[in-house]
Amino acid sequence: MKRRKTARRALIPGSFDPVTNGHLDVIRRASTLFDDVVVAVLANTGKTPWFTARERVGLIEAEARSLPNVRVRSFGGLLVDFARRARATVVVRGLRGGADLENEMAMARTNRDLDARVETVFLGASSGTQHVASRLVREIGLLGGRVDGLVPRRVAVAVRARAAALRKAARS
Ligand code: PNS
Secondary structure, eight states, X not given: OOOOOSOOEEEEEEOOTTOOHHHHHHHHHHHHHSSEEEEEEESOOSSOOSSOHHHHHHHHHXXXXXXXXXXXXXXXXXXXXXXXXXXXXEEEEEEOSHHHHHHHHHHHHHHXXXXXXXXXXXXXXXXXXXXXXXXXXXXXXXXXXXXXTXXXXXXXXXXXXXXXXXXXXXXX
């Protein structure tokens, strides 16, 4: 069998608004499966994000510091175009369960239709992270609940601060 000469680079795209323990589990596991990993933070999510792209990148970088083969970048436009620029042919997405599947399959198919070289692989959520979603983190944060079990400490602090600012803005 022919040996592969080029490094296998994976992209992990997402909104990461904010990064959760579920995302970090996928990033850690992908970093052991691929030569290097680029976490691709979608800059313009369509909705107004809680955190700027720069803040989202910073939060992931801080948590992924111990993983030498992981870089974090923001991107705009089509994922397949960013994949081409980043020289990555594999997209990794986490799957929490059946509810994710339909949407994820549609995205994977769309990306492959747009660029046949881009293959998506799915990593099933580890036990303990199946229920974790950025949307829930924001909702709990806004209602004053604790998000400590869902995100790392640094992210929980950032969520509390943003939630407090949003509540203050809503009062004035
Ligand atoms: O964390 P999310 O919000 O589930 O991530 C969705 C993301 C960023 C992977 C997806 O929206 C995306 O790739 N957007 C870039 C635009 C694009 O390429 N769209 C066509 C393929 S679905």
